[in-house]
Amino acid sequence: MDRVSATTSHVLDTHRLRADFPVFEELFDGKPVAYLDSASSSQKPRQVLDRMRAFYEHEYANVHRGVYRLAERATEGFEGARRTTAAFLNAPSEKEVVFTRSATEALNLVAYAWGLDNLGPGDVVVITELEHHASFVPWQYIAHRTGASFRHIPIDDRGELQLDALDGLAREGDVKVVASNLVSNTLGTINPVERLAEWAHGQGAIMVVDAAQAAPHRSVDVQALGADFVAITGHKLCGPTGIGALWGRKEILEAMSPFNLGGEMIRSVGLQKTTFNELPHKFEAGTPAFAEAVGLAAAMDYLGEIGLEAIERHEHALVEQAMGALEEIPWIRVFGPPADRRAGIVSFEVEGIHPHDVAQILDWEGVAVRAGHHCTQPLMTRLGVAATTRASFYLYSVPEDLERLVAGLYKVKASLG
Amino acid sequence: MSEFEQMYREVILDHYKSPRNHGLLEPHDAIAEGENPLCGDEVTVSVRFGEGDVIEDVGFEGRGCAISQAATSMLTDLVKGRTAQEISVLPKEELLDEVGIPLSPVRLKCALLGLGVLKVALHRTKGTPLPEEWSASSGEITLS
CATH class of the missing domain: 3.90.1150.10 (Aspartate Aminotransferase, domain 1)
Structure with a gap:
């Protein structure tokens, strides 16, 4: 580079x-x-564009299953991008980094694969009044599908979350999910996600963070945030379109049902039963956007150097x-x-x-x-x-x-x- | 400023700042309202018929971008004295010619909001055909 x-x-x-x-x-x-x-x-930046071009010209074949050297190069590029992404987010393990098409897809993955199995009547999903539709709507929809109630943390007139509303929300049922963006895409508000995560865990809820608008501009440390899931996207941080990532806590990801089915997410298929691959591949169905993942890693390297x-x-x-x-x-x-x-x-x-x-x-x-x-x-x-x-x-x-x-x-x- | 004059020709600014036929008719024979949720443009159009299905008078209210409000104002001038049947099949190009500036697909929806709302009003009272693009299920414009 x-x-x-x-x-x-x-x-x-x-x-x-x-x-x-x-x-x-x-x-x-x-x-x-x-x-x-x-x-x-x-x-x-050129550094991202040049890296993707070099990958397509010298290292390109489909990833994972090929036994020839070109496929090994491509797989190394893709898995190297996963290591770069894990380091960018300070994830404890690269197995916790799932590549997606976008932050939107990452958030949908959590809402569907975790939400459908873990939510029901009497449960409460808490989002914020500042949420992007990509976080707001999947949870609204899954709450509706499962019979859980859907509540929001209101903002004050300056666009900041009113955390004193939390206690009232806790009285409405079993809070199971708290979803918030780290930075509001409309107002730029920096939300106190660490405090929300602490509160969420006190309620026995998971904390889902939409960091799409934060990751390009400030360091996002998934461990310091105390979150359970963090979603980012590549195109906002100098990377290509069509690539995003979900970081999730390993024990939760392992317990979850798959999201999309087919391709590398499968271990073996029988006429009656299919078993699924280990993390992170379990959540990566179909040929992934691996050239874009390589471009994303180049963008993270670029931002890291600056x-x-x-x-x-x-x-x-x-x-x-x-x-x-x-x-x-x-x-x-x-x-x-x-x-x-x-x-x-x-x-x-x-x-x-x-x-x-x-x-x-x-x-x-x-x-x-x-x-x-x-x-x-x-x-x-x-x-x-x-x-x-x-x-x-x-x-x-x-x-x-x-x-x-x-x-x-x-x-x-x-x-x- | 040349692009400005090209895009927001004075006539558009004039219709935006001094809309024709502004205000809803009371009483009216037909009324409909619609919005373009993408940008929050809102238009309500009311119609009074003369003999048969001739549009004798029309009045509108709304809020939104200059294109949506000016185009609706131009529309009201365009349709008076014509029949509901005629307007129900009015090609959108006739209104767009009036607007007279090139519009991107996003702005096209703004410009055509008023026409869609009017066609719905006519459809409800006179049973005139409602082009599919204006049906409530199109998802792009919400009519009520």
Whole structure:
């Protein structure tokens, strides 16, 4: 792998890092995109693209069953990616790392394979008002299927979880599942997952963490979190699409029924009975996205060389700058907690102007933001809006992106306000 | 600003800021409402018939993006004096020509929300055909 342009230091040399990302050579009206939609998906560095190309050119065959050398190389690439992912998450064992298509699939895996066997009437599934639909809806659905009740931890007006609601939830039945994101994809709120995990375990419940929005930006240590399941996705952390991972506690994964059936998850098949493979293969049906797993590992190596702490500090500085600038504008309302308690995400409303119109006009200025409900409709209802405009940052974001955003917002206001 | 003028032509801004036929008719002969849950656009359209099934007057209310509200405003001008039968089979291109700007698939749903709602209102009172794309089961637009 090529060396990254900037190594671990207290400050990111963002302008040098940007040279790793070919997308910034693409010009729109003579300018590179001010890409403020990394919470949706991140751009890709050459190091990831080059690694995947090399894998396809020199190491590619189907994994696991081949007896020839090329298949061994491919298997080593895939299983090496699993070791990298385990280390990235500080998992006790790589056998606890299951590759999935996405964080969504990882969360569905838990909801189906654990939930269908372990939930019933009288049980309570607890989620948060901040959940992404990928966590919210699988649990809502499985709770409905099993007769369990489905309750949420409300947020306060700043978008932070109201933990004093927990005791009331515990009185509603046997709490069996607590599911929360580590970072809210809409508001950027950093949730106190360690405390939730402790509470969940006190209730005899499992703690399921959606870390899709956290893992690209801060170090995620599954042991320190005290969680039972942690889901991540590759495409938000400089990796390819189509690959995600589920970390799960070994004893729980081993006791669980399989999710999808077929392929490497099988040990032996008879006319009447099939036995299943050991962890982690038991949960990986079909030919996995192993080239994408190799790309994911390259992305984790890339982030590791830069340093997640440096990335987090860089984004924090941008959030402070963004909130400072936006909160000064009287016709803009910023949602969510103060800068010191949020990740690199700022959702806001431009008074009287629909977010779609805001995003459309910003696009003509070369500023890419997201407008919509961000797959958090219950949160939109709580905020009393149909949609918001969201700007989000990553290691390649620069203060100029924010200056272009603010200048663009004044054009929006002049046109439609 | 050239793209701006191309996309949000002045006529769209004008319809957005000063919508025609704004406000629901009381009394009315037909009414329907719909929303585009993807972006939260909402439109309610009310109709009063004249002789036969001629649309004598139409009024709407709604909230949402400029495209959804302006297109519905343009629609109200377009349909007055025409028959329910005629409007029930109105090709969407006729409205889109009025809107007059290229629309991405996401924005197309915004632009066509009002037309869909109107066709549902006509269907309910006059039994005019309801194109499949506007049936409640399409999943893309929620009609009630």
